[in-house]
Amino acid sequence: MKREHKAEMKARARNIVLKVAYDGTAYHGFQRQTPPIVAVQNILEEKLQTIFGDTIELAAAGRTDAGVHAYGQVVNFFTDGRIPVDRIARAANSLLPDDIVVRAAGEADTDFSARHSAKSKTYVYRIQQGEVPDPMTARYAWYIRRPLDVAAMREALGAILGTHDFSAFRASGGAPMSPVRTMYEATIEEAAGQQLICRIHGSGFLYHMVRNIIGTLANVGLGVLTPARFGEILEGRDRTKASATAPACGLYLEHVDYGEAFPF
Amino acid sequence: MKREHKAEMKARARNIVLKVAYDGTAYHGFQRQTPPIVAVQNILEEKLQTIFGDTIELAAAGRTDAGVHAYGQVVNFFTDGRIPVDRIARAANSLLPDDIVVRAAGEADTDFSARHSAKSKTYVYRIQQGEVPDPMTARYAWYIRRPLDVAAMREALGAILGTHDFSAFRASGGAPMSPVRTMYEATIEEAAGQQLICRIHGSGFLYHMVRNIIGTLANVGLGVLTPARFGEILEGRDRTKASATAPACGLYLEHVDYGEAFPF
Structure with a gap:
């Protein structure tokens, strides 16, 4: 039917x-x-x-x-x-x-x-820094008051590049599928207005994967986890070792690439 | 009482x-x-x-x-x-x-x-340009699709500097008070993301004054009015000659200055 x-x-x-x-x-x-x-x-x-x-x-x-x-x-x-x-x-x-x-x-x-x-997708995650929250970005970014160590976050984020089993950052609600994905690019830009823009380009993403990566990455930025520990969490493939899921409001589906199949 | x-x-x-x-x-x-x-x-x-x-x-x-x-x-x-x-x-x-x-x-x-x-106030008005609207700025800027002539708008806006009777840009609903105000600064910045940021600093503002100035200024940007005509409308002190009030969503009370009375 x-x-x-x-x-x-x-x-x-x-x-x-x-x-x-x-x-x-x-x-x-x-x-x-x-x-x-x-x-x-x-x-x-x-x-x-x-x-x-x-x-x-x-x-x-x-x-x-x-x-x-x-x-x-x-x-x-x-x-x-x-x-x-x-x-x-x-x-x-x-x-x-x-x-x-x-x-x-x-x-x-x-x-x-x-x-x-779809050949690959790019997600963006926005984090708003600053002594006080900005009401005009409350819907569009995750507000974190304490200044984040961006260098440490960049070092940690490098661990996701290449092909990995991303079970550590997979939510339980997702459909059963292989947890192996390839990440082509992962950057953090310090933008105007005290925003951090994290951009991740990969072959595909598991349920809540970006928000779980960002939640753990924020703890690296806050000094709760070392960059090396972030890599260990990824390689350990155990969701209970990663940090809490980052809020939905900071996440954007930025781009979907179809190669020659469609020129969007 | x-x-x-x-x-x-x-x-x-x-x-x-x-x-x-x-x-x-x-x-x-x-x-x-x-x-x-x-x-x-x-x-x-x-x-x-x-x-x-x-x-x-x-x-x-x-x-x-x-x-x-x-x-x-x-x-x-x-x-x-x-x-x-x-x-x-x-x-x-x-x-x-x-x-x-x-x-x-x-x-x-x-x-x-x-x-x-209060000694003076600064208002900001944001206009969003672009081939298609941006849903993330819909609450925070006036979307105008047709490209605006910023040079013409800057030329027109110069007319408000100094002390004038602003009756042409005064809404009927305001409290009865003198329509004479002094504008110290009026600029248009072309910001990232195809936004125009218009900033007006003055001794005080009449009811709907900034939105009426912007509504008329947008018609200068669209080529409907010449910069010279904008100046004539101001000097004519007749509200019926100015354009429609610009939408509320683009307007921000940016700063209030109290001189030595308070250091905010």
């Missing part, structure tokens, strides 16, 4: 791909929920249905949690609707609330899947 | 001054409202009462409108409460919601008034 339904969807004329940004504060994550609980997907599908005239079922690159934001979420859906591709973003944004924005739209081959065709 | 009440308040032992930041999105302005309508003042007074143990009545430097933000709102109040001045900010912030923050606290002479002792 499910396979038949999928085949039916794929029989539609077009496979539309959207790059979406959202402020996740007001939503119960990206993935569709049963009303009255509202997820980003509920709102997007409802507005796209209005524009395309048929039932829309989105597939998404990443299922961000409640409160997590995105600048580069990618979704695709099959439709017989005829609106030209260069008008989709404007049409969608005129219907969407201010906290969800279609940044770009494109059209792909039938076998392109925002979820399964 | 009102004078007696004031004298009673002033008889209290201490005159506490706070510098306050807030995200105004969720509030019906700064000035106290009758519940269930909630203003920033309602929340602040409630939490300060818990800390100081007596009834708190705040006086504020500026009565910001619904949706307007602040980094440098200043308030004062009289109290017999004994909490040391260097513990006030931490105590208040532990009780306040994330969108209201006490940035600093001090103690002043009895005759200091956050409202009446």
